[in-house]
Amino acid sequence: METSLIRLSATPAPMHILQEVDPQESASFASSTSRAFIEANTTATSFSEIRRDHIIPVFVKDNEPLISQADFIQVTAQAVRDVFRGEEILTPQIRVSHPIKGRIPDAKDKPASQLQDWERTLYYERMMFAIEIPSMFDTIGGNRLTLIVGGVKAYNLDNLYNRKGAVEHFKLFVGFENMVCTNLCVRTDGCMGDVRVSSLEQLQKAIIQLLQSYDLHRHLRQMQALTEYSLTEQQFAQLIGRCRMYQYLPAATKQHIPALLYGDQQLASVCKDYYRDQSFCREPNGDINLWRLYNLFTGANKSTYIDQFLDRSVNALDFVQQVQGALNGRMTNWYLS
Template identity: 35%
Template sequence: MKKNQKQLAVSKTEAEATNMVIESTGNELIIAPDEMGNHPNFIESNTSAITLEELTNKNIIPTFCDNTLTISHQNFIGAVSKVAEQIFGELTPVECRVSHPIIGRVPSAQNKKASELREDEKTVFYQRLAWVAHARNLTNTINGQTVNLCIGGVRAYNEDKLYRPQTPMKFKIFVGWKVRVCSNLCLTCDGFSGTIECMTEADIMQKALELFSGFNPRKEETLGLLENLQSTEISEELFCKIIGRLRLYQFLPVNEQKALPSLNIGDQAVNTMVKGYVSNPNFGKKEGEIITCWNLLQLANEAVKSSYIDTWLDRNRNCTDFALGIQQAIEGNDTEGYSWFLN
């Protein structure tokens, strides 16, 4: 099957078995390639893909020092997904990315060579997890690009104090629009929980309900806000000024940085933005065309996909704030100091 094929036709039985139905035509179902896993990852960095089944069956669950069980990755996903389905309807299968594996072995295999270990003698848990799922019936178009409403979360065990008796555990939950062609998430403040502390799955569900219920009435407004970014052009000269200021920002004294909008886009991400401006086929410069604030947002989002899992969401939301702020500055409506990046 060709990689550049836009749609895959599969039998009805096969599609139902994999739970990936989008639309039917006669005896065949047409499946969007991103639901078949044939699309860019929503985060890169040092992460690897893992199925929910593997996470459930092979990932051991850490405990606190008093042997109190932590909330497992899969239970975190299940709690948020249950609430999301109540608010947004049916979800697509969950995509999971994990990093920082803690690998071990059972005591009976302590004297074996690594090459001699059987699968049932190996243990692993993944310290960090990011996951996403799409609302099947909430798809739209922004500036010619298909976007899906996306929900998900992040969990990093390194933020939990496992060396103590049970304490609240930290999670992050989000909902926002994700661009299908590049899997870039466009996260806004009203779709991001920040760090939440929970003791039980019921706590997670309550926090998710508050976030999703607040975002749901404004999802079309958020879509319009993102779509409007296309109306503000950025010349190559202006883009170079913005990049220069982004580099300068990293080295400003702390007191000067505090007087400017908060920025989490590091120097490596700025380099990636420049590379994307030249070579990104979807959002980079094209002959005879000028990029817009929408392109700027996607170049920044693409760049921060190389962040570690525990910093990715904060940086992604910061990219949206930055693009919206630059738009306001270009249009002469700046009230937060983004004009500094244009001068």
């Protein structure tokens, strides 16, 4: 494997520097040409649009603002610059969903069709972004993987009926993006699924902590090992059949079986792409290696809503590794038994 070495800096940048850095306009950020890493019901947007045009929700009891999506992106971009000094870093790719629309008081009596742009207000309840670091890469199964860092902000998880200083919720991740298909590959130590902070400084520390604790080389070794194991067509059929059955098992039975967070829609996509995907379909004899299977799952995950995306992304690797354990005889697996 060919891997660019990671360089870490233990000291976070002062907050006043973070507030001055614009991840969209900084000369050290090149433009990203990646296709969407998540689809579902999301819309692409830019950092400058979020900062300029989107209002910021407030705590109802004191009208103080929550940490804005723009500040979240900005503090993450600075952390990436500090931790990966000297690396090429692209502009954040941002996807939003669930628009919350409003209007200014002076336009309260106007029909919606007559509203001017300046009379409308807008923010998106859910936002996910990813910052690609293309100078840090590896190749697995003929696919180029580049390091990627990002996060999720979903205001629906916060208690807006509170005061400033109340806990706010964020999701953070670091992993790899498969450049063949823009699937995101995330493992457990590269994901913080519920970061609870009450200030931008606390959020900054959590981001730095994640980036410095993530074991990039272990993650790559785990994914590389998937190329060494394959399922026959019959085993694949049994696996998918059991995956569909899992959703309807009694709760007591499910407790003894590794969790699967993928529903019928995603499993149908995995089945379809087993035959049709140009990069990860089966071999002519019906066999499929676990690296390709893993990418069928991460590809199906792109149709997941923002708030569930990271959980399913981590689950995909855990699930396929459990299949690997069954194939090499280290463990039994209900899905293949």
